Amino acid sequence: MLRGFFGSTWPDGLTLAENRIDLAWHEREFTTCRSLSWILRDHAATYLGCAYVFPKPGERRRGDIYLWLADSPERMARLAAFQPLLAAWLDPWLPPGGQYDWHVNDKRPQD
Numbered sequence: 001m002l003r004g005f006f007g008s009t010w011p012d013g014l015t016l017a018e019n020r021i022d023l024a025w026h027e028r029e030f031t032t033c034r035s036l037s038w039i040l041r042d043h044a045a046t047y048l049g050c051a052y053v054f055p056k057p058g059e060r061r062r063g064d065i066y067l068w069l070a071d072s073p074e075r076m077a078r079l080a081a082f083q084p085l086l087a088a089w090l091d092p093w094l095p096p097g098g099q100y101d102w103h104v105n106d107k108r109p110q111d
Contacts, residue, residue, distance in 0.1 A: 001071045005105050040069065040082070048078065051086055053100070061098030065090070068105035079106055 004010065014022075029035040035055065040048040049069035056062040067083055069075045083104060094100060 001075075001105055002068060005068060005103070006066075048072075049105075053090065053094075061095040063094075063098070063100050064103060065100050066103045076106065076108070079104060 002011065011019075026035075026037070030037060036053045038051045040050060042048055047070065049067070052064075052066040054064045054066070056064070065086075067079070067086060069078055069082075072078075083102070087102075
């Protein structure tokens with residue numbers, strides 16, 4: 001579901017060592033509040049996907065919001081329902097007048 005979502009070919013060719021480097025980089029970003037992320041789970045604590053907020057370096061009040069859900073028969077309906085909820089939840093926390101570009105994995109597996 002994530003092939004190409006974070007770049008044209010990502011994660012093709014990603015090695016375990018490169019993945020560990022990426023994870024360490026993300027941990028550093030999160031501990032310094034440079035970017036934020038959340039694991040999404042349902043009421044039964046089933047893992048559904050993730051949401052990220054990445055401010056654009058050097059640009060005030062601009063950033064990217066990524067929302068992706070793991071493949072399931074309910075994925076498209078969950079995305080449609082969850083994106084406005086996430087936007088409303090984030091709104092008071094984001095700088096006023098900011099511009100955040102949304103990226104949602106709304107392609108079906110065969111796309």
